Every structure is written in structure tokens, then in C-alpha cells.
Amino acid sequence: MEHSGALSRVDVLEEYDMKQLHDNGNGGRPSRKSSPNCTLLPILEAEDLDGEIKIFYPRLYFSSRGPLIITRTFVVAFLTTLIPSFLGRSPDRAASKKLHPTAYLDGLRGVAAFIVFIHHFIIDWYPMLCRGYASSEPGHSRYFLQLPLIRVVYSGRGMVSVFFVISGYVLSYKAIRLMRARQYSILLDSLASSIFRRGMRLFIPIAVSTFISMLFCRWGWYSKDPMGRNTIPSRRGDFWYQFKDWCGHVIRISNPLVDVNGRDLYAPPYDGHLWTIPIEYRGSIIVFLTLLCVAKLRPWLRLYVLAGMVFYSIWDSHWEVFLFLSGTLFCDIHFLASTLSFRDPHRQIVKEAVLIIISLFAVHLLCFPDEQSITTPGYRTMISLTPRYSSDQGLTQRFWIAIGAFILVGAMNFSTMLQRPFTTPLAQYLGRISFALYVVHGPILYTLGMQMLMPAVREWNGGVGWANYGLRALGAWVVNLAVCVLVADVFWREVDARSVVFTGWVAQKCWDREKTRG
Structure with a gap:
């Protein structure tokens, strides 16, 4: 997720209302109703x-x-x-008829996860697409898909930044709603519950997916890609030794005491794309602590404090903190804007047009090339404008795609026209399986994907033409996409959703209930 995040569904990842989970009169099962006031992760209405x-x-x-x-x-x-779930009975069909106010963020996250899958697939088949348009010799940098804006369909790193903004927004939604309602006692319970469950919510699905990845490694199913870009595990001794190695990496990725930042990224060997998950967890905790800090500030002062923290983070080159807190800021602005009304239709049209133009600029930033950006027209000018504290090649890209994600989600926060494509049934479905898709697509591409890629590479080296290679790539993309979606659908229902219920159950068992006054 590359990372998903994502997170949430890289949670991406939403929090359940404890009352809905446990006080619904349904034997402790999750409620089948969707609350418009809380961003929830829908759970399959499966038989027990x-x-x-x-x-x-x-x-x-x-x-x-x-x-x-x-x-x-x-x-x-x-x-x-x-x-x-889209072929069988699904509780989300009934719930999706009435979308909650931030449903477009679910759809945006789903589309972003889909783009991450495309990114990781396409760079194995066409490594030159990592370069910017006209960045090098014509034979490697004059392809249509390398053009700015067009390349957004496989700009996976940009989508990771979008994930983090969405996470900050979603995780802040209930808390800020309670702040504005001045329900501080409920707010404290909500934040305590969120912090308590967050680690389990993120790392239980990761433990399951990486354990399966460990089994794939033991069975010899993994293959290296021709360019050596992918992070895959090494086979280590006997099964017990491999199991201990897996346990060590799961502990490392889930250890809250390990320093995690956007400068020194840790790629877990059992799925390198999960480098985003420790950042997701750290960013979530920062969001919760920030919300606690500003909980009782006056609304106007809270906006100023959040804005100051956002811009200090990017000034200090903490692009990941900048993204999470940007989501919190946009969420607060969303509630402020909901109290205002724009009745003039002409001004509304002008506003939408301006926001669309702004969003196109944001997409341009999200398309920042992974390689040879310093020689790519347009982006080399941006590099010269990059602050010195982000002048490292990796941080330069992170800086600009973070700005792009900030602008894009900020524009969508005010534009119903930009939100509309992400409230369609397809986008909403992708949103539901987005976390699962992000988690499972790596092992599938390392196994099935490589089994389809390597014969095509050998034929290419033997002199087969572009057309035949392209047909093989298209066929492999369709097959890998179908398998990823089907596996993600199952993983979402059987692992991701159940982990949410489990964390709610654990919290319910551990929570100290308030004594009611007689």
C-alpha cells in the first residue's frame, strides 16, 4: 500500500459505536442499521x-x-x-440506499486502493512507467501513460497519501461531532475506546495475512520479479524457525514503542506493501491525542490550533503527520461548513468550477514520478521550489504528493460534484473491501502474478513483439484483478469485519462500567 492504509478498509479504518455493537438487543451482534452520524465499517449479515x-x-x-x-x-x-458479497445477500445493499454524509470518502478510499493494485501490477510488467514523461531517451519516456494527469491511474504512492488524509478525517468525525455538541463525557469514552481498540483493529488482519504469506514462503510459492522491486520473505530453516521469524516481524510491526516516521520506512518481509500500517497506527494515535488536546477549546480557536499543527508538521518534514492532521482539520471545517448555506445558484456553479480546476492541479501533484523526476518537464521546476528540509529525493516526492492529497481532499470536502463519482455503488463496494484489497493483493501478485509474468518476460527476451506482450499483460491484469477482488471480498467478511466485532467484544469485556445513581 506500496500501501490501504491503510488503511480502512487502511482505515482506514473506522471505529464502531460501542452501543451499536453491544446494546442492540441482538445477542451482542453488530447492528444491521447504519447510523448517519458515525462512519462505520459495514459488517456482513452472515449466518452465525x-x-x-x-x-x-x-x-x-x-x-x-x-x-x-x-x-x-x-x-x-x-x-x-x-x-x-455482490452476488449473494448483503446487508450493505439496504444500508447503501441512504449514504452517510462522508460516504464519498469511502468511495475515494476504494478507488485509491484499486489504483495501488494497478501500480504494483503495472511496474512489474512495464518498469519504465515509473519514469516521468520526457525524462530520458524517447524509447523509455514518451508513452501516453507517462503523461501528467493520465498517470494518476497507477500513481500508487499518491494514493497512499490520500489514504492517510481520509484516515485522519474518519477517525476524527465522531469526536468532533461530540465536541461541537459539547458532550465531553461521551467524547472521553469514545476516545478511550478508540485508542484501546485501534491496535487490535489494525494488526489482527495483518497477523492473519502475513501468516498466510509465511505459509506461501514455506511452500515455495513466491517468485522474485525481474527488476527485484518487490519485498518477499526468504525461506528460513525448518517451519519452527520460519514461524519464529514471522512472529518477530509481527511484533516489530505492531510494537507501539518503536520509532516510526516517514523518513525511515520499514518494509515487513512477509509483505513489503504493509510499510504503511505502522505509520497508520502512529498517525491514528497522534490524531486521538490531538483531539483530546483541543477537545474543550472554542471552535474558532480549535480551527486555528489544528491549522497551525498541520502546517508545522509539513514545515518540519513530517509529511505523514501532516496528512493525518489535515484530515482532522478538514473534518472540523466540514462541520463548520454544514452550518452555512449557499443559496445563490450562480455562485455555486462558479465554486464547483473553481474546485474542479483546483482538484486537477492536485492530481498533477499526485502524479509526481517515482523515478527521474529531476529531469521531467514540469516536475523539475517543482523540485527547485521544494523546501531544503525535504530536499532528499524520497522526501521531495513525499512532500509534493502530500500537498496534492491535502488539496484534493480539501477540494472534495466542499464540492458535491467531485464527491458524486465516489458515491456510486461500484466505488462504495471498493471502499468496503479497500483495506482487504490492500492487504491481500501483494501475496497474490507475488505468486499468481509472477507465474504469469515470468513466461511473458522470457518470450519478450526471445524476440516476441510488443503486441503479444501487451496481450499477455492485459490478460494477466484481468486474471489478477479478479482473483484479488474475490479474495479481498472473503478476507473483508471473514477476517477484517470479524476483527472489528472481536475488538468491540474485548473492549466490552474489559471496560469499567459507570455506576448508575439510584
Whole structure:
């Protein structure tokens, strides 16, 4: 996610309302209703398999047919799990009829996760697309897809920055709503719950996905890409040694005491794309602590303080903190803007036109090339304007795509026209599986993707033409996309969503309830 984030669904990642999770009169199951006041991660309305077994078990215990029926029940449940949610019964279809006010952020995150998948696929097949247009000899930098704006369809690093802004926004939504309602007691409970559950919410799915990745490594399913760009694990001794190695990396990626920043990125060997997850966790904690700090400030003063923290972060080259706090700032502005009205239709049209132009400039920044930007027309001028504290080649790109993500989400915050494409059913579906798609696409590309790429590379080296290679690439893209979406759909329902319920259950069991006055 590269990172997803993402996070959230790189959470990206939303927080559940504890009352909805546990006080809904449904046996502790998540509520089937979607609250317009909270940004929630929808959970599959699946059958409770444990409940079915408990019902069957007493009657079948002394029956000779019991094992057969139980086996059949498990087989049917397993096959049902493999049915994509968009083909089967889904609770989100009913909930999606009425979208919450920030539903466009879910869609934007989904599209961003899809672009990250394209990025990681396409740079394996066409490494030259990492370069900017006209940055080098014509044979490697004069392709249509390298043009600014056009290259946004595979600008994965820019999408990671968008993830982080969305995370800051979503994680702040409920807290800022409570601040503006002056419900400080509920706000404290909400922040305490969010901080308590955040680590589990992020790292349980990561532990599952990297454990599967560890098994792939043991089975010898991983293959290196021709350019050696991908981070894949090495096979280490016997299974027990490999397991201990995996445990060590899971502990490292989830350790809240390890210094995490945007300058020294840690790529976990069991999926290098998950470098974003420690940053996601750190950024989340910074958001929660910031919200606690400004909770009782006057609204106008809170805006000034948040704006000051945002710009100090980018001035001090902490591009990741800048992105998360930008989301918090935009969320506060969203509630402020909701109290204002613009009734003049002519001014509304002008406003939308200006915001569209601004968003195009933001997309241009998000398309900052991964390689040879210093010789790319347009971007080399931007490099000369980069502050000295971000003059490192990697930080230069991070600086400008962070600015681009800031401008894009800021423009969308005020434009219903820009929001509209991201509230479509397709975008909303991608938003629901976005975190899962980000998590699973790496191992799939390292296995299935490489099995399709390597024969094509050998044929290319043998003299096959561009057309044949391009057809192979297109076919591989379709196959890998289909597999990634199907696996992400299952992972979302069976791992991601269940981890949300589990963290809510743990919090409910651990939480000290207030005593009611008699």
C-alpha cells in the first residue's frame, strides 16, 4: 500500500459505536442499521455458524448421522463464504440506499486502493512507467501513460497519501461531532475506546495475512520479479524457525514503542506493501491525542490550533503527520461548513468550477514520478521550489504528493460534484473491501502474478513483439484483478469485519462500567 492504509478498509479504518455493537438487543451482534452520524465499517449479515452448531449438536450427538450432517453444514458454510458479497445477500445493499454524509470518502478510499493494485501490477510488467514523461531517451519516456494527469491511474504512492488524509478525517468525525455538541463525557469514552481498540483493529488482519504469506514462503510459492522491486520473505530453516521469524516481524510491526516516521520506512518481509500500517497506527494515535488536546477549546480557536499543527508538521518534514492532521482539520471545517448555506445558484456553479480546476492541479501533484523526476518537464521546476528540509529525493516526492492529497481532499470536502463519482455503488463496494484489497493483493501478485509474468518476460527476451506482450499483460491484469477482488471480498467478511466485532467484544469485556445513581 506500496500501501490501504491503510488503511480502512487502511482505515482506514473506522471505529464502531460501542452501543451499536453491544446494546442492540441482538445477542451482542453488530447492528444491521447504519447510523448517519458515525462512519462505520459495514459488517456482513452472515449466518452465525457457531449458533447453528450449538443448535444441531445436542440432537446429533447420539445420532449416527450426526457427523455427516455436521460435515455437510461446514461444507455448505465454507462454499457460501466463497460467494462474493455482490452476488449473494448483503446487508450493505439496504444500508447503501441512504449514504452517510462522508460516504464519498469511502468511495475515494476504494478507488485509491484499486489504483495501488494497478501500480504494483503495472511496474512489474512495464518498469519504465515509473519514469516521468520526457525524462530520458524517447524509447523509455514518451508513452501516453507517462503523461501528467493520465498517470494518476497507477500513481500508487499518491494514493497512499490520500489514504492517510481520509484516515485522519474518519477517525476524527465522531469526536468532533461530540465536541461541537459539547458532550465531553461521551467524547472521553469514545476516545478511550478508540485508542484501546485501534491496535487490535489494525494488526489482527495483518497477523492473519502475513501468516498466510509465511505459509506461501514455506511452500515455495513466491517468485522474485525481474527488476527485484518487490519485498518477499526468504525461506528460513525448518517451519519452527520460519514461524519464529514471522512472529518477530509481527511484533516489530505492531510494537507501539518503536520509532516510526516517514523518513525511515520499514518494509515487513512477509509483505513489503504493509510499510504503511505502522505509520497508520502512529498517525491514528497522534490524531486521538490531538483531539483530546483541543477537545474543550472554542471552535474558532480549535480551527486555528489544528491549522497551525498541520502546517508545522509539513514545515518540519513530517509529511505523514501532516496528512493525518489535515484530515482532522478538514473534518472540523466540514462541520463548520454544514452550518452555512449557499443559496445563490450562480455562485455555486462558479465554486464547483473553481474546485474542479483546483482538484486537477492536485492530481498533477499526485502524479509526481517515482523515478527521474529531476529531469521531467514540469516536475523539475517543482523540485527547485521544494523546501531544503525535504530536499532528499524520497522526501521531495513525499512532500509534493502530500500537498496534492491535502488539496484534493480539501477540494472534495466542499464540492458535491467531485464527491458524486465516489458515491456510486461500484466505488462504495471498493471502499468496503479497500483495506482487504490492500492487504491481500501483494501475496497474490507475488505468486499468481509472477507465474504469469515470468513466461511473458522470457518470450519478450526471445524476440516476441510488443503486441503479444501487451496481450499477455492485459490478460494477466484481468486474471489478477479478479482473483484479488474475490479474495479481498472473503478476507473483508471473514477476517477484517470479524476483527472489528472481536475488538468491540474485548473492549466490552474489559471496560469499567459507570455506576448508575439510584
